[in-house]
Every structure is written in C-alpha cells, then in structure tokens.
Amino acid sequence: MIRIGIIGCGTIGSKIAGHIDRNLKGKAELVALSDKDLQSALKLAGSLRSRPRITDTDKLIKASGLVIEAASAGVSGDIARKAVRSGKDVMIMSTGGLLKGYKDIFALAEKSKARIYLPSGAICGLDGLKGAKRSKVRKVTLTTTKPPEGFSGAPYIVKNKIDLGQIRKDKVLFEGDAMEAMEGFPANINVAATLSICGIGPVDTKVRIIASPGAKRNVHEVEAEGDFGKLTARTENVPSPGNPKTSYMAVLSAIATLDGIMGKAKIGT
Template sequence: MIKVGIIGCGTIGRELAYACRKRFSEEMTLEGIADSDIHRAKKLQKDLKPKVKIFPADELIQRCDLVIEAASKHAAYELAKKTLSQGKDVMIMSVGGILGKEKEIFKLAKTHRCCLYFPSGGIVGIDGLKAAGMGKIHRVTLTTRKPPQGFEDAPYVVKHNINLKNLKQEKLLFEGNATEAVRGFPKNINVSATLSLAGIGAKKTRVRIIATPHMLVNVHEVYVIGDFGSFYTRSENFPSEQNPRTSRLAILSAVATLERILKNVKIGT
C-alpha cells in the first residue's frame, strides 16, 4: 500500500482524497491531509468517512510515500524540496512554483532516487510535445481563454490597472513568455509551466492570455512546430464548480496521474 498525503484541501485536494479512498483504495491509503487554513482541512475531514487525520505539512511528509501538493504556487517549491530530500515521491499541481528552480528540484529527485509528477492539467498535447522533444522543437505557443472573473485579482491585471468589468468582447490581456505569464497570473496559468517543462523551457514558450466574456468554458490551444512537423490541440474545459479557475480536466488529469503511478501498463508517451 502506498501511503499518500495531500497538502491543500481545496478543489483538487478534495477530489484526490476521494480518489484515494474509493478508486485506488486497494493500492493506496490516505495517511493524512494538511492545509494552511485549518477550517478547510476540518471540512474535508468531516466529509470523509472514515475520518482522515490532519497533520502539519512537515509531519505529513515524514509519514508518507507519496505527497500531493495541491496548495499554491508559493508552497510548491518548499514542499517539493522537503519531500524529495526525504526520498519520497511528490506530485505537484502548482507547477508555476517550480519554474526557474526545476534544475535543482530535478537533481534532488535524481539524487534521492524518487519521482516527481506533473499532471498535464487542462491542456492536451503533452504526449506529442515530449515525443517532439526527442528531435528538435522550433516553437511552442499556448493561447488560453477564460472568463474575466478568474483574472480579476491576477498581479498583472492589478499592476496594469486592467478593467475587466462589463467586457463586451474578448480582450487580449497578456502576450509574452511562460516565465512572465506565471509571474503575472500565478493562479491561472500552471499549464504554461507544465508545457515549458515538457518542451523547450519557460523563456522560449510563448503564451497569450485572453479574457472572454459570455463564455462558460476555459479554452487552451497548444501549437507546436518542430522537425517532426506540427500539431495543434484545443481543449474546451468546464470549470470546476468550487473554483472556476480550475478546469474539471485538470482534476481528472491528476487522478489519471495517480492511476499511471499504479499501473504496470503505461500507455502514451
């Protein structure tokens, strides 16, 4: 049995806790949960039957074989570092928090012979991008469209005083590389970080962020050109009910990553 600990009891953490308890109950035990907001942890504890234990994050890491970070960009790096240093595996959802420090984190995983997992999230095409990377990739572009409400407190929007109220038509908010995108939109654009890690790095990965009023889905378009040819993918994601910034597919992709860890047959690159 793999002992799993979940840090962050929000939209994603909650669903992964249920997945450990139901879908993967024969292979995984939910050792405990942690959250910086004790009320969030207690709410999940109350909803899970049988009851799950709440631990401080550091203690939970010590008790587990696999730690799932579903907390925040600010927590991801430290949690990954602490977990890998103890020779335990870690799944990171707040991928933006690792960007720029990936060399150090990847080295830690190698030194301690443990695994670091980054689910694909709400985008489609990580498999093709990884295959393309075995040859030469020339360009990777991500265009993300989301309803304006999800962008309102983004540092980039606040800094540039962009008014998102009463938008009548779609508005290009940002165009730049993935490093700048993650800095300006830390809660919205983890997929650009994942795309960067799987492809040609954050400085070379181009990102466009567009606010689209009257749209009910989060749309990600990925365009890749390389020596292999090119591909284009588009996903139209329903937002989760609890957190409109988080796509339903991102949650499912995290569950699918757990399944991939467990399965002896791994399909796809």
C-alpha cells in the same frame, strides 16, 4: 500499498482523497492530511472512511511514500524539495511554484531516486510534446482565452489600468514568455508552467492571453512546431463543481495520474 499524504484539502485534494478512499482499497492508503486551514482538513477527514491523521507538512512527508500537493504555488516548490530530499515521491498540482527552481529539484530527485509527477492539469497536448522533444522543437505557444471578468485583479490588468468592462470583442491582453506571464497573470501560471517544464522552458515558451466577451469556457490552446511537424491541442474547460477557478479537467487529470502511478499498463507517451 502506497502510503499517501495530501497537502491542501480544497477542491483537488478532496477529490483525490475521496478517490483513494472509495476506489483504491488494497492499493493505496491515505495516511495524512495537511491544510493551513484546519477546518478544511477536519471537514475532509470527517467525510472519509479511512482515518488519516491531520498534521503539518514535515510530519506528513515523513509518514508518506507519496506526497500530493494541492495547496498553493507559494509552497509547492518547498514541498517538492523537502519530499524528494527525503526520498519521497511527490505529485505537484501548483506547478507555477516550480518554475524558478525545477531544474534543481529534478537534480535532487535524480540523487535520492524519488519520483516527481506533474499532471497535465487543465491542458492537453503534453503527450505529443514529450515525443516531439526527442528531436528539435522550434516553437511552443500557449493561448489562453477566458471571459474578461476571468482576468479581474490580475497584476498585469491592474498595473496597465485595463478596463475589462469595456472589452466588446476579442482582445489580446498580453503576449510574452511564460516567465513574464507568471508575474502578470498568476492565476494562469500552472498551465504555462507545466507546458514550459515539459517542453522548451519558460523563456522560450510563449504565452498569449485573450479576453473574449463571448467565451463561456476557459480555453487553452497549445501549439508546437519542430522536426516532428506541427501540433495543436485545444482544451475547452468547464469549471469544477464547487470551484469556478479550477477546471474540472485538472481534477480528473490528478486522479488519472494517481491511477497511472499504481497501474501496470502505461498508455500514451
């Protein structure tokens, strides 16, 4: 029986909690919830059959065998560090918060024997990249295409005074490495971060961002080249019900990762 604590009771956290409550009886127990907005935690707790306690991050980590972070990139690095230092397994959704310190956190986990899980989230292709990395990988590129309004407020757009309303055909807004993309387009950071951490790191992973007035979905295209050959993985994401900023695939991927932790058969790389 895995004792699970969830930090962040929004779109992803709520779906995971519901899944544990409904489908993982006898395998997992939801023991604690935490959210900076108490009302979100209370609302989620009230919708569940189980009775998780609502508490702060430190107490949640203490009470859990597996900590699931679905809160924000501002706190995910700290949560990962604290959990693995205490020997607790941790699943991180806000992977952007790991980009600067992931090597240290992975080293801590080696020492404490804790496991770190980073779901694929809103992208596909990590399975191929993991295999490819066992030989030389020369190039990894992420191309993200969204409707222009999907980039509104991004620091890069504001700084360069780009008028998104004037874009009439597909326009490349940004090309650079994953670290630069993180600064300019923080809303895009999780996919770029997960891809970088899985593959060849944030400096060598290239990111291209395209505004497409005709786009109806957020599209992430991963391309990699190396000794294995070449791979292209394209994901056309629909928004999750209730939160247009989070792709439905990210929610599903988190649930599949949790099921994978408990399952005995591992399918795919």
